[in-house]
Amino acid sequence: MKGRQIAFFLTLHSNLSGFAEAYYYNDNLSQVLLQKEKEKNRELVIWCTTSILEQEKCEKLAKADAKYIFRNKGLFGDDYREIGCKRAFDTEDCMIWVDQGEATLLALDAGEVYIAGRYHSLVPIAQELYGNGEPYQYSVAVVKKGSLLSVQPSTGLHGLRGAKACFPGVGALAGWVMPVHILMQEGGLKITDCNNHIKSAVDYFGDSCAPNSLKDIYNPIGDNPDKLCKLCSGGAGIRCTLADPYAGYEGALKCLVANNSGDIAFVRDTTIQHALLSHKILGGVSEDSFELICRDGSRAPVTSWEKCNWGRIPADAVVTSSAASQDQRKRYQNLLQKLVQLYGEPNPSNKNPNNTFGQQNRDQYGNPFSSTERDSYDTYDPYRRNRFNYDEKQDNDPNSSTERDSYDTYDPYRRNRFNYDEKQDNDPNRVSTLAPFQTRLDRSGQPIELPFQLFVSNETTDLLLQDATINFRMLNEEEQASKHILNNKYVGDQAEKAVLGVRACPLKRAILCVTSDPEMDKCIKMRIALKAAVLSPTLSCWRGHSARHCERAVAEGSADFTVLDAADMLHAAYKHRLVPFMQEVYTSGESWYYAVAVAKEQDPDTDLTYLRGKNTCHTGIGTAAGWIYPLAYLLSNGWIRPYGCDGAHAAAQYFSKSCAPGALSTEYVDSATVPHDNLCHLCHGASFRRCRRDASEPYYGHVGALRCMVEGGGDVAFARHSAPAEVSGGRRREWWARDLLPDDLQLLCPDGTRAKMHEYEHCNLGKVPGAVLMGRANHTELDTYSNLMIYAQQLYGAATSDEFSFSMFFSQPPYADLIFSDAAVRLKPLPHSKRSAEMIAGPALLRAARIVSCDAPQASYYVAPDPEFLSHSYRTYIMGHVLAITLFMVVLMQ
Numbered sequence: 001m002k003g004r005q006i007a008f009f010l011t012l013h014s015n016l017s018g019f020a021e022a023y024y025y026n027d028n029l030s031q032v033l034l035q036k037e038k039e040k041n042r043e044l045v046i047w048c049t050t051s052i053l054e055q056e057k058c059e060k061l062a063k064a065d066a067k068y069i070f071r072n073k074g075l076f077g078d079d080y081r082e083i084g085c086k087r088a089f090d091t092e093d094c095m096i097w098v099d100q101g102e103a104t105l106l107a108l109d110a111g112e113v114y115i116a117g118r119y120h121s122l123v124p125i126a127q128e129l130y131g132n133g134e135p136y137q138y139s140v141a142v143v144k145k146g147s148l149l150s151v152q153p154s155t156g157l158h159g160l161r162g163a164k165a166c167f168p169g170v171g172a173l174a175g176w177v178m179p180v181h182i183l184m185q186e187g188g189l190k191i192t193d194c195n196n197h198i199k200s201a202v203d204y205f206g207d208s209c210a211p212n213s214l215k216d217i218y219n220p221i222g223d224n225p226d227k228l229c230k231l232c233s234g235g236a237g238i239r240c241t242l243a244d245p246y247a248g249y250e251g252a253l254k255c256l257v258a259n260n261s262g263d264i265a266f267v268r269d270t271t272i273q274h275a276l277l278s279h280k281i282l283g284g285v286s287e288d289s290f291e292l293i294c295r296d297g298s299r300a301p302v303t304s305w306e307k308c309n310w311g312r313i314p315a316d317a318v319v320t321s322s323a324a325s326q327d328q329r330k331r332y333q334n335l336l337q338k339l340v341q342l343y344g345e346p347n348p349s350n351k352n353p354n355n356t357f358g359q360q361n362r363d364q365y366g367n368p369f370s371s372t373e374r375d376s377y378d379t380y381d382p383y384r385r386n387r388f389n390y391d392e393k394q395d396n397d398p399n400s401s402t403e404r405d406s407y408d409t410y411d412p413y414r415r416n417r418f419n420y421d422e423k424q425d426n427d428p429n430r431v432s433t434l435a436p437f438q439t440r441l442d443r444s445g446q447p448i449e450l451p452f453q454l455f456v457s458n459e460t461t462d463l464l465l466q467d468a469t470i471n472f473r474m475l476n477e478e479e480q481a482s483k484h485i486l487n488n489k490y491v492g493d494q495a496e497k498a499v500l501g502v503r504a505c506p507l508k509r510a511i512l513c514v515t516s517d518p519e520m521d522k523c524i525k526m527r528i529a530l531k532a533a534v535l536s537p538t539l540s541c542w543r544g545h546s547a548r549h550c551e552r553a554v555a556e557g558s559a560d561f562t563v564l565d566a567a568d569m570l571h572a573a574y575k576h577r578l579v580p581f582m583q584e585v586y587t588s589g590e591s592w593y594y595a596v597a598v599a600k601e602q603d604p605d606t607d608l609t610y611l612r613g614k615n616t617c618h619t620g621i622g623t624a625a626g627w628i629y630p631l632a633y634l635l636s637n638g639w640i641r642p643y644g645c646d647g648a649h650a651a652a653q654y655f656s657k658s659c660a661p662g663a664l665s666t667e668y669v670d671s672a673t674v675p676h677d678n679l680c681h682l683c684h685g686a687s688f689r690r691c692r693r694d695a696s697e698p699y700y701g702h703v704g705a706l707r708c709m710v711e712g713g714g715d716v717a718f719a720r721h722s723a724p725a726e727v728s729g730g731r732r733r734e735w736w737a738r739d740l741l742p743d744d745l746q747l748l749c750p751d752g753t754r755a756k757m758h759e760y761e762h763c764n765l766g767k768v769p770g771a772v773l774m775g776r777a778n779h780t781e782l783d784t785y786s787n788l789m790i791y792a793q794q795l796y797g798a799a800t801s802d803e804f805s806f807s808m809f810f811s812q813p814p815y816a817d818l819i820f821s822d823a824a825v826r827l828k829p830l831p832h833s834k835r836s837a838e839m840i841a842g843p844a845l846l847r848a849a850r851i852v853s854c855d856a857p858q859a860s861y862y863v864a865p866d867p868e869f870l871s872h873s874y875r876t877y878i879m880g881h882v883l884a885i886t887l888f889m890v891v892l893m894q
């Protein structure tokens, strides 16, 4: 009999390997049985802790229990487990440990439960119950009385813009997710970055303390400003982490209380109860110096959280690894249940605003209510405030528990009374009805002093579990998911909406217009890659027929953005009012390249100053480096006879044969002039692809132009300065490039001399602005696409020729420069004030374009309507016109 009882206890242990024999009765039989039992259930339950104090509490739990346990033999059933304590740096490390099996349990804020489920596959197994047994609490905003007067019922929460805020930590449901989401809806907090809501908050708040705002998972590309760390107070390595003195709910209040610090702290009602109203934590501050800001901008006393809150928040939950079997989870639940029964005396600081402070609703056994008997009230109904008043019967007589089993009369076979929850667990309408803490009495009827209090945290609050906890709600199998914690009948779906809402993107899709099948293939790969990285908005691909077609598609809204050569940019800006918002940056670190003319070393007769009758290769008709710059050079120096601004006509007359992709298309050549067939004679594409100005023509683009010269009969190729190096020296494996040596290619200089291919700085036709991404003139939209591309290149910008991984600046041979240039290393976002094609083009390209193309705008370019910038550009526009008209008049008068 005795042995059996002994076998039924739980050992709590701080030392993972040892066993505190010293504490046990010198009872050999029990020792033997104990050892046997221990072997049978050899399985550690390791509680993950995140601070010294928490670790101390955990160890104390173990030690205290070691002394106590023998007197409570029989209480624990088959649930004997050795408990260990293991300290990690923060809860995220704990999540990793639990996921990897190095720890077993920890309690998390409901917002962290979401993170734990999404990134570390942890599952909740039990939820804390507060007050009278509710699995929820409230999110509240605390300010110093009479401060933040910008927030008034008339202005609502908009007055919070610029406030110095104290948050417990990014990700905390009541202290971050809920307020940020509400401010997005009601306070004017704009989503400025779909993939990083920290950035949006940075733009809204003043200097604040939001621990973890620089941590990797909230700072995907490492460029978060430290504005949300400015108020934090930790030292190096600690500052702005969850170990910061101002981290956590209690820390957020400390941040508010500290001088010259926060204006507002986002905490929970339980924080007010335990950190503020208890008068033990904040060093003598009185609750009278604080007030709550309600969701409508009004104010209320700090105890009015039921009326003045920012939403009902699901209670914290205990999580474990999803790898734990249902049996194991059940045992962990039983363990928690026993801990409450043994050590879970409710914290004396628990307060219920509608009861006398310091007292609790207790049942006839002197125990706090579990909500068993009141389920009908517990379904979420924000208007039924009375649910807390239904039962005025209270019995606060500590002696009233005498009827309960005392240690001496305890009958181990009546353990069933603690298991009645099993039946009721199946009833979906109930908060689990575990037997709560029970005061035990000794022989003389005196309550046995507890060696350990689970819900009391020495010198601080909420160690291991929230101090406000009175019991647990055990989750059945279907409920063991973070989704259930966030969205259930006690809290409704607003918490889940907030968690998803702060990560939401107002734009659902970003449609990229591409111009060929190979580009379409690359775009789809990119779409899949971005989707895998869970980036927002979703990238979609739209197949246009040509660059001009894409310009129209973007202008009309069939697509959202496209990548254009600098000369095409001018066309898109002039004809369709598209606006550049990102530009390619090359290995040089610059966002421009030189236009060069390339010839073969073994052909010394080709001279840039005399190309009459020569065969020429161009990247594409109307492109900056391959067409505009060389023709502008030839025309402006008088080498070629001009035909007005019709560069195509001039070239067709002067050159013998060429490949100038696009030359047969009316989109690029004035339809009134004769078709210039010879401008396509050198081109190589089969059937309808011949001379197309896209990747389907093999001689299209910078690499195509060189190929045209090397294998297609061209004497000179016009391309970017890096193109000769890109195709020679074995850099490309296609047969035409395989044996090409760097010295086989030479640059033709404007002065008629030649230079080696690396001497482009002294031998070029001018600087060409890099290709740009263009969209409609809406900064909100453009910022969103720009951010998407920034994240994309952070993940997929590295050059790799691994055919299984996606790389933005790589094109599968035989293709080159699909969508983005292969010579690019990244995309540079353009600030709002630089989103002007005219600015990006610069005077050289503008002048060259006017010489070569009648399409080129002769006047001003459209600038995205940036409020400040517009006035400036409008002025120059007006001034330009005034000047032009004046000149015109002067000419007339002469």
Ligand SMILES: *[C@@H]1O[C@H](CO)[C@@H](O)[C@H](O)[C@H]1NC(C)=O
Residues within 6 Å of the ligand: 028
């Ligand atoms: C208990 O076991 C120890 C050896 O482990 C032995 O020396 C001692 O006499 C035993 N005591 C009793 C009461 O059997």
Ligand SMILES: *[C@@H]1O[C@H](CO)[C@@H](O)[C@H](O)[C@H]1NC(C)=O
Residues within 6 Å of the ligand: 257, 258, 259
């Ligand atoms: C804040 O400053 C006041 C006086 O300036 C001082 O009395 C008070 O102790 C300070 N409080 C804290 C938390 O530093």
Ligand SMILES: *[C@@H]1O[C@H](CO)[C@@H](O)[C@H](O)[C@H]1NC(C)=O
Residues within 6 Å of the ligand: 306, 307, 353, 354, 385, 386, 388, 389
């Ligand atoms: C508190 O109880 C009173 C009646 O006893 C009721 O009028 C009031 O609405 C209750 N307040 C809350 C917040 O439940």
Ligand SMILES: *[C@@H]1O[C@H](CO)[C@@H](O)[C@H](O)[C@H]1NC(C)=O
Residues within 6 Å of the ligand: 397, 398, 399, 445
């Ligand atoms: C509780 O019991 C003790 C001793 O049994 C007694 O002195 C005390 O008055 C009782 N308290 C109440 C509230 O009945």
Ligand SMILES: *[C@@H]1O[C@H](CO)[C@@H](O)[C@H](O)[C@H]1NC(C)=O
Residues within 6 Å of the ligand: 458, 459
């Ligand atoms: C609280 O902690 C302090 C220092 O860690 C210790 O001196 C004190 O005894 C503890 N108090 C309790 C009640 O455990």
Ligand SMILES: *[C@@H]1O[C@H](CO)[C@@H](O)[C@H](O)[C@H]1NC(C)=O
Residues within 6 Å of the ligand: 778, 779, 780, 781
């Ligand atoms: C910019 O785009 C957003 C999102 O599509 C839209 O809500 C907004 O009205 C647009 N603004 C202007 C000025 O067109």
